[in-house]
Amino acid sequence: MPLEEPVAKQTPKQTKYVSPLPDASGQIRYSDEENAIWAELFARQKQAIRGKACDEFMQGLDLLGLPEDRVPQLGEVSRRLKRETGWEVALVPALIPFSEFFALLADRKFPAATFVRTREELDYLQEPDIFHEIFGHTPLLTNQYFADFTHTYGKLGLAASREDRVYLARMYWFTVEFGLMQKPGEALRIYGGGILSSIGETEYAYNSGKALRRPFDIVDALRTPYRIDIMQPLYYVIEDLRQLFEMTQRDIMGLVQQAKHMGLHAPLFPPKAEMIEPVSPPKADAAAA
Numbered sequence: 001m002p003l004e005e006p007v008a009k010q011t012p013k014q015t016k017y018v019s020p021l022p023d024a025s026g027q028i029r030y031s032d033e034e035n036a037i038w039a040e041l042f043a044r045q046k047q048a049i050r051g052k053a054c055d056e057f058m059q060g061l062d063l064l065g066l067p068e069d070r071v072p073q074l075g076e077v078s079r080r081l082k083r084e085t086g087w088e089v090a091l092v093p094a095l096i097p098f099s100e101f102f103a104l105l106a107d108r109k110f111p112a113a114t115f116v117r118t119r120e121e122l123d124y125l126q127e128p129d130i131f132h133e134i135f136g137h138t139p140l141l142t143n144q145y146f147a148d149f150t151h152t153y154g155k156l157g158l159a160a161s162r163e164d165r166v167y168l169a170r171m172y173w174f175t176v177e178f179g180l181m182q183k184p185g186e187a188l189r190i191y192g193g194g195i196l197s198s199i200g201e202t203e204y205a206y207n208s209g210k211a212l213r214r215p216f217d218i219v220d221a222l223r224t225p226y227r228i229d230i231m232q233p234l235y236y237v238i239e240d241l242r243q244l245f246e247m248t249q250r251d252i253m254g255l256v257q258q259a260k261h262m263g264l265h266a267p268l269f270p271p272k273a274e275m276i277e278p279v280s281p282p283k284a285d286a287a288a289a
Helices: 032-048 055-064 074-085 098-106 130-142 144-159 162-177 199-207 218-222 241-247 252-262
Strands: 088-091 109-112 212-215 234-238
Touching (some): 032 130, 032 199, 055 130, 074 088, 074 130, 088 130, 098 109, 130 144, 144 162, 162 218, 218 252
Parallel strands (some): 088 109
8 A cells, every 4th residue: 555654744645724933033034824723722722622632732832832812833832941951942844754754753743733723724624833843842852751752763774774764654643643541530631733633523522422433553553544624433541651652662673573473454434536435524723743
Protein backbone atom coordinates (compact mmCIF):
# COMPACT_ATOMS: atom_id res chain seq x y z
CA MET A 1 0.00 0.00 0.00
CA PRO A 2 1.17 3.62 -0.46
CA LEU A 3 3.35 5.08 2.24
CA GLU A 4 1.50 7.16 4.80
CA GLU A 5 3.04 10.44 5.84
CA PRO A 6 1.35 12.89 8.22
CA VAL A 7 0.27 15.77 6.02
CA ALA A 8 1.69 18.32 8.41
CA LYS A 9 5.17 16.88 8.03
CA GLN A 10 5.28 16.78 4.23
CA THR A 11 6.41 19.51 1.89
CA PRO A 12 3.14 20.67 0.34
CA LYS A 13 2.48 20.89 -3.38
CA GLN A 14 0.29 23.89 -2.78
CA THR A 15 -0.71 25.88 0.26
CA LYS A 16 -2.28 29.28 0.56
CA TYR A 17 -0.71 29.81 3.98
CA VAL A 18 2.78 31.19 4.51
CA SER A 19 4.36 31.76 7.90
CA PRO A 20 5.07 35.48 8.38
CA LEU A 21 8.62 36.31 9.44
CA PRO A 22 9.72 38.53 12.34
CA ASP A 23 10.63 42.13 11.62
CA ALA A 24 13.90 43.80 12.55
CA SER A 25 12.84 43.89 16.20
CA GLY A 26 12.18 40.15 16.23
CA GLN A 27 8.41 40.54 16.39
CA ILE A 28 5.71 39.29 14.04
CA ARG A 29 3.09 41.96 13.50
CA TYR A 30 -0.33 40.32 13.53
CA SER A 31 -3.43 42.15 12.34
CA ASP A 32 -6.38 42.95 14.55
CA GLU A 33 -8.35 40.24 12.74
CA GLU A 34 -5.64 37.62 13.35
CA ASN A 35 -5.53 38.51 17.03
CA ALA A 36 -9.33 38.33 17.19
CA ILE A 37 -9.32 34.86 15.62
CA TRP A 38 -6.71 33.66 18.14
CA ALA A 39 -8.80 35.08 21.00
CA GLU A 40 -11.95 33.36 19.75
CA LEU A 41 -10.20 30.02 19.27
CA PHE A 42 -8.55 30.25 22.69
CA ALA A 43 -11.75 31.12 24.54
CA ARG A 44 -13.91 28.43 23.02
CA GLN A 45 -11.27 25.70 23.19
CA LYS A 46 -10.37 26.46 26.81
CA GLN A 47 -14.05 26.01 27.62
CA ALA A 48 -14.34 22.85 25.51
CA ILE A 49 -11.45 21.04 27.22
CA ARG A 50 -12.46 21.92 30.77
CA GLY A 51 -12.71 18.68 32.71
CA LYS A 52 -11.51 16.72 29.68
CA ALA A 53 -7.83 17.68 29.25
CA CYS A 54 -5.27 15.89 31.42
CA ASP A 55 -3.96 17.73 34.46
CA GLU A 56 -0.47 17.93 32.97
CA PHE A 57 -1.78 19.84 29.97
CA MET A 58 -3.69 22.32 32.10
CA GLN A 59 -0.66 22.81 34.33
CA GLY A 60 1.46 23.43 31.25
CA LEU A 61 -1.04 25.96 29.96
CA ASP A 62 -0.70 27.84 33.25
CA LEU A 63 3.12 27.63 33.20
CA LEU A 64 3.30 29.02 29.66
CA GLY A 65 0.88 31.83 30.42
CA LEU A 66 -0.19 32.07 26.79
CA PRO A 67 -1.93 35.36 25.97
CA GLU A 68 -5.64 34.93 25.47
CA ASP A 69 -6.31 38.15 23.53
CA ARG A 70 -3.50 38.06 20.96
CA VAL A 71 -1.30 35.68 19.01
CA PRO A 72 1.80 34.87 21.08
CA GLN A 73 5.32 35.50 19.84
CA LEU A 74 7.38 32.33 19.48
CA GLY A 75 10.18 33.87 21.52
CA GLU A 76 8.04 34.32 24.61
CA VAL A 77 6.84 30.72 24.37
CA SER A 78 10.42 29.50 23.95
CA ARG A 79 11.67 31.35 27.01
CA ARG A 80 9.10 29.65 29.23
CA LEU A 81 9.65 26.23 27.69
CA LYS A 82 13.41 26.51 28.16
CA ARG A 83 12.88 27.36 31.79
CA GLU A 84 10.84 24.20 32.34
CA THR A 85 12.38 21.47 30.16
CA GLY A 86 15.01 23.04 27.89
CA TRP A 87 12.78 23.06 24.81
CA GLU A 88 12.04 25.91 22.44
CA VAL A 89 9.83 26.63 19.44
CA ALA A 90 11.22 26.91 15.91
CA LEU A 91 9.53 28.90 13.14
CA VAL A 92 8.74 26.77 10.07
CA PRO A 93 6.56 27.09 6.95
CA ALA A 94 3.07 25.64 7.01
CA LEU A 95 4.32 22.12 6.27
CA ILE A 96 7.79 20.60 6.45
CA PRO A 97 9.41 17.35 5.30
CA PHE A 98 9.97 14.43 7.63
CA SER A 99 13.73 14.97 7.73
CA GLU A 100 13.44 18.53 9.01
CA PHE A 101 10.71 17.59 11.48
CA PHE A 102 12.78 14.85 13.10
CA ALA A 103 15.93 16.99 13.11
CA LEU A 104 14.14 19.75 15.01
CA LEU A 105 12.69 17.40 17.61
CA ALA A 106 16.10 15.76 18.06
CA ASP A 107 17.42 19.26 18.87
CA ARG A 108 14.58 19.91 21.36
CA LYS A 109 12.90 22.37 19.02
CA PHE A 110 9.20 22.08 18.33
CA PRO A 111 8.26 23.22 14.81
CA ALA A 112 5.53 25.82 14.64
CA ALA A 113 4.08 27.72 11.73
CA THR A 114 3.32 31.35 12.52
CA PHE A 115 0.31 31.91 10.27
CA VAL A 116 -3.23 32.22 11.64
CA ARG A 117 -6.08 30.44 9.89
CA THR A 118 -8.70 32.53 8.16
CA ARG A 119 -12.15 32.94 9.61
CA GLU A 120 -13.54 30.90 6.70
CA GLU A 121 -11.49 27.95 8.00
CA LEU A 122 -12.04 28.58 11.69
CA ASP A 123 -13.29 25.06 12.33
CA TYR A 124 -11.17 23.06 9.91
CA LEU A 125 -7.94 23.46 7.99
CA GLN A 126 -5.48 20.90 6.71
CA GLU A 127 -2.29 22.79 7.50
CA PRO A 128 -1.42 23.18 11.19
CA ASP A 129 -1.52 26.85 12.14
CA ILE A 130 -0.04 28.58 15.18
CA PHE A 131 -3.07 27.83 17.33
CA HIS A 132 -2.82 24.11 16.70
CA GLU A 133 0.92 24.07 17.37
CA ILE A 134 1.15 26.43 20.33
CA PHE A 135 -2.12 25.81 22.16
CA GLY A 136 -2.40 22.13 21.22
CA HIS A 137 1.17 20.96 21.69
CA THR A 138 3.50 23.20 23.67
CA PRO A 139 1.79 22.99 27.09
CA LEU A 140 2.72 19.31 27.48
CA LEU A 141 6.33 20.06 26.55
CA THR A 142 6.59 21.58 30.03
CA ASN A 143 6.25 18.01 31.37
CA GLN A 144 9.60 16.24 31.55
CA TYR A 145 8.24 12.78 30.70
CA PHE A 146 6.51 14.09 27.60
CA ALA A 147 9.44 16.29 26.62
CA ASP A 148 11.90 13.39 26.90
CA PHE A 149 9.62 11.10 24.91
CA THR A 150 9.36 13.67 22.11
CA HIS A 151 13.13 14.23 22.09
CA THR A 152 13.85 10.50 21.81
CA TYR A 153 11.22 10.19 19.10
CA GLY A 154 13.00 12.86 17.09
CA LYS A 155 16.36 11.11 17.41
CA LEU A 156 14.87 7.79 16.33
CA GLY A 157 13.16 9.33 13.33
CA LEU A 158 16.27 11.20 12.26
CA ALA A 159 18.22 7.94 12.05
CA ALA A 160 15.41 5.85 10.54
CA SER A 161 14.85 4.88 6.92
CA ARG A 162 12.00 6.42 4.95
CA GLU A 163 9.98 3.21 5.26
CA ASP A 164 10.53 3.00 9.02
CA ARG A 165 9.56 6.66 9.44
CA VAL A 166 6.11 5.78 8.17
CA TYR A 167 5.70 3.37 11.09
CA LEU A 168 7.05 5.94 13.53
CA ALA A 169 4.52 8.42 12.16
CA ARG A 170 1.73 6.13 13.33
CA MET A 171 3.18 6.03 16.84
CA TYR A 172 3.24 9.84 16.90
CA TRP A 173 -0.29 10.04 15.53
CA PHE A 174 -1.79 7.81 18.20
CA THR A 175 0.10 9.46 21.08
CA VAL A 176 1.19 13.07 20.60
CA GLU A 177 -1.63 13.93 18.21
CA PHE A 178 -4.62 11.78 19.25
CA GLY A 179 -3.76 10.16 22.56
CA LEU A 180 -6.12 9.62 25.49
CA MET A 181 -5.15 8.94 29.10
CA GLN A 182 -6.89 7.22 31.99
CA LYS A 183 -5.07 6.94 35.28
CA PRO A 184 -6.21 4.06 37.53
CA GLY A 185 -9.39 5.00 39.34
CA GLU A 186 -9.73 8.30 37.49
CA ALA A 187 -11.82 9.61 34.61
CA LEU A 188 -10.72 9.56 31.00
CA ARG A 189 -8.62 12.54 29.93
CA ILE A 190 -7.17 13.90 26.67
CA TYR A 191 -3.49 14.59 26.07
CA GLY A 192 -3.21 14.52 22.25
CA GLY A 193 -2.71 17.97 20.74
CA GLY A 194 -4.76 17.17 17.66
CA ILE A 195 -7.76 16.68 19.93
CA LEU A 196 -7.03 19.46 22.41
CA SER A 197 -6.79 22.11 19.67
CA SER A 198 -10.02 20.99 17.95
CA ILE A 199 -13.46 21.73 19.35
CA GLY A 200 -15.06 19.06 17.17
CA GLU A 201 -12.56 16.31 17.92
CA THR A 202 -12.64 17.10 21.64
CA GLU A 203 -16.36 16.41 21.80
CA TYR A 204 -16.14 13.42 19.47
CA ALA A 205 -13.26 11.72 21.29
CA TYR A 206 -14.64 12.33 24.75
CA ASN A 207 -18.40 12.15 24.57
CA SER A 208 -19.70 10.75 21.29
CA GLY A 209 -19.32 7.05 22.08
CA LYS A 210 -18.75 6.45 18.35
CA ALA A 211 -15.02 5.76 18.44
CA LEU A 212 -13.22 2.68 19.73
CA ARG A 213 -10.80 2.98 22.64
CA ARG A 214 -8.02 0.51 23.28
CA PRO A 215 -5.20 0.31 25.83
CA PHE A 216 -2.05 1.56 24.15
CA ASP A 217 0.20 -1.14 22.74
CA ILE A 218 3.11 0.14 20.72
CA VAL A 219 3.12 -2.67 18.14
CA ASP A 220 -0.63 -2.35 17.64
CA ALA A 221 -0.27 1.41 17.14
CA LEU A 222 2.57 0.92 14.66
CA ARG A 223 0.31 -1.40 12.65
CA THR A 224 -2.81 0.80 12.68
CA PRO A 225 -3.63 2.80 9.52
CA TYR A 226 -5.19 6.24 9.92
CA ARG A 227 -6.73 8.99 7.85
CA ILE A 228 -6.26 12.67 8.49
CA ASP A 229 -9.55 13.98 7.08
CA ILE A 230 -12.09 12.24 9.31
CA MET A 231 -12.78 11.94 13.00
CA GLN A 232 -10.60 9.17 14.34
CA PRO A 233 -12.39 5.80 14.54
CA LEU A 234 -9.92 4.58 17.18
CA TYR A 235 -8.04 6.17 20.08
CA TYR A 236 -5.34 4.46 22.13
CA VAL A 237 -5.35 5.06 25.89
CA ILE A 238 -2.27 5.27 28.13
CA GLU A 239 -2.31 5.31 31.93
CA ASP A 240 -0.02 8.31 32.40
CA LEU A 241 2.76 10.27 30.70
CA ARG A 242 5.40 8.20 32.42
CA GLN A 243 4.28 5.33 30.19
CA LEU A 244 5.46 7.33 27.17
CA PHE A 245 8.84 7.93 28.79
CA GLU A 246 9.19 4.26 29.69
CA MET A 247 8.46 3.40 26.07
CA THR A 248 11.68 5.16 25.08
CA GLN A 249 13.64 2.67 27.17
CA ARG A 250 12.50 -0.12 24.86
CA ASP A 251 13.93 -1.13 21.50
CA ILE A 252 11.42 0.89 19.49
CA MET A 253 13.10 0.26 16.14
CA GLY A 254 13.09 -3.46 16.90
CA LEU A 255 9.36 -3.17 17.51
CA VAL A 256 9.02 -1.34 14.19
CA GLN A 257 10.60 -4.35 12.47
CA GLN A 258 8.19 -6.64 14.33
CA ALA A 259 5.24 -4.52 13.18
CA LYS A 260 6.49 -4.60 9.57
CA HIS A 261 6.75 -8.38 9.72
CA MET A 262 3.23 -8.75 11.13
CA GLY A 263 1.67 -6.33 8.63
CA LEU A 264 -0.95 -3.62 9.02
CA HIS A 265 -4.32 -4.05 10.69
CA ALA A 266 -7.36 -3.74 8.47
CA PRO A 267 -8.39 -0.06 8.23
CA LEU A 268 -11.40 0.99 10.28
CA PHE A 269 -12.50 3.32 7.49
CA PRO A 270 -13.22 2.99 3.76
CA PRO A 271 -10.74 4.23 1.16
CA LYS A 272 -11.40 7.77 0.00
CA ALA A 273 -12.36 6.70 -3.50
CA GLU A 274 -15.09 4.42 -2.15
CA MET A 275 -16.64 6.95 0.20
CA ILE A 276 -20.05 8.27 -0.79
CA GLU A 277 -20.28 10.42 2.32
CA PRO A 278 -17.84 11.05 5.17
CA VAL A 279 -17.53 8.42 7.88
CA SER A 280 -18.08 11.30 10.27
CA PRO A 281 -17.77 15.08 10.13
CA PRO A 282 -14.23 16.23 9.38
CA LYS A 283 -12.04 17.20 12.27
CA ALA A 284 -12.48 20.74 13.43
CA ASP A 285 -8.82 21.64 13.26
CA ALA A 286 -5.48 20.93 11.68
CA ALA A 287 -4.87 17.39 10.59
CA ALA A 288 -1.53 16.93 12.30
CA ALA A 289 1.12 18.73 14.32
